[in-house]
Amino acid sequence: MRNIKLDISYDGTKYCGWQIQPRDITVQGVIEDALTKIHKKKIDIIGSGRTDSGVHADQQIANFLTDIDSIPPQNFAQALNSLLPLDIRINSSVLVPLEFHSRFDAIRRTYKYYIKQGSVGHPKDRDYSWLIRRPLDIRKLNNLARVLIGEHDFTTFAAAGDQAPTKTRRIYSATFYPEGDFIVFKICGNAFLQRMVRSLTGTLVDFCWKERSPKELEDILLAKDRSLVGATAPARGLFLNKVEYK
């Protein structure tokens, strides 16, 4: 038995998120179907974490166990790409130790959120960014984002249905910067609660517009009260950008 690690990119527009569902089409489900075709038996994959419906990935990591010896590990990428739709691509497949686990072994996740400021966006960016009319101030956004650095209970920014036993997460970096036509919010942490990045993005933008202070952001974080946050930013602007391992 061999353990194969996949480096995956996807356009999440047409999928009901990463995680396999009984009825809906998901990224995990489509990749498992392709692996099942190759193996002629049901194959399960373990992802580094879920992404919501409509959220994309520059890099998602997953692994699966195979008993096929005739395919060299690095060739699974090409074999899968020939079976997968064009909105899911396998960038690489590599052999990893049997004990490697995509979710438990991940030590850092990075997300990027793309914001386009203006009244009309380029049609080609419509599924990959959040178009907002009101101007943003990157310096103010960064003053707010600094509040998030460190270990905090993020209950305030969790989705209503979040099942995580603890809501404490460690944020290593959180910055806004211009990238091409976009303002990007890049955030790196050990892990994230469901909808947390979109909730943070929506709230930071709202705080910037309302000229609310970093101290007020600290207060709502400490309050652990979901009713205090701004609107959740739309899924289409969010990309799981990188998953890191020891």
Next chain:
Amino acid sequence: MRNIKLDISYDGTKYCGWQIQPRDITVQGVIEDALTKIHKKKIDIIGSGRTDSGVHADQQIANFLTDIDSIPPQNFAQALNSLLPLDIRINSSVLVPLEFHSRFDAIRRTYKYYIKQGSVGHPKDRDYSWLIRRPLDIRKLNNLARVLIGEHDFTTFAAAGDQAPTKTRRIYSATFYPEGDFIVFKICGNAFLQRMVRSLTGTLVDFCWKERSPKELEDILLAKDRSLVGATAPARGLFLNKVEYK
């Protein structure tokens, strides 16, 4: 009667090009349908030029005559955007003199062609770039592209069915440069023949791979023989980037 100029962006993926067709769905056709709804009678628009099936536009220019006085010229953009699909956006609508003609008055057109070098591309770029495996040398490409500058008969690079009475066009600039993850070929000229930019892109890439010289490119340009060119680059990498007027 007033003459309104539209600044348009589109994702050409789902359209059979710009130019209206009796049976196929085209960008011009869809915009005319929206204007016809607003005017409650058939409205024709004049574009700066055609784009092929699958080709996109950062900026396409078109104009139309209206007898509606109740809509200020700049408000046609918003009125149209509320009727148009999200893959066509009107960036602005402005009043122009009655004699303004989008095609005849255009003095310069700029196209950008996006190339991604690698074996696997990002899924979100699949409809907006040409993925090529073999490496490219930007310096060599630019040495070749310089041959195109100036006034030439471009018969060699015209589509088989091109109806233009003269194949002479003036090229003002033609350069390859890195932009994000892409290599971009940007070319500016007074006008272009059908498929000319895609034929040039395909031929320049082919010359670069085969280490053919700028002198050889000059020779095939002078030969006015379509059989001498490389494969036409795919439509999805091409964007009409800018149309300029006096």
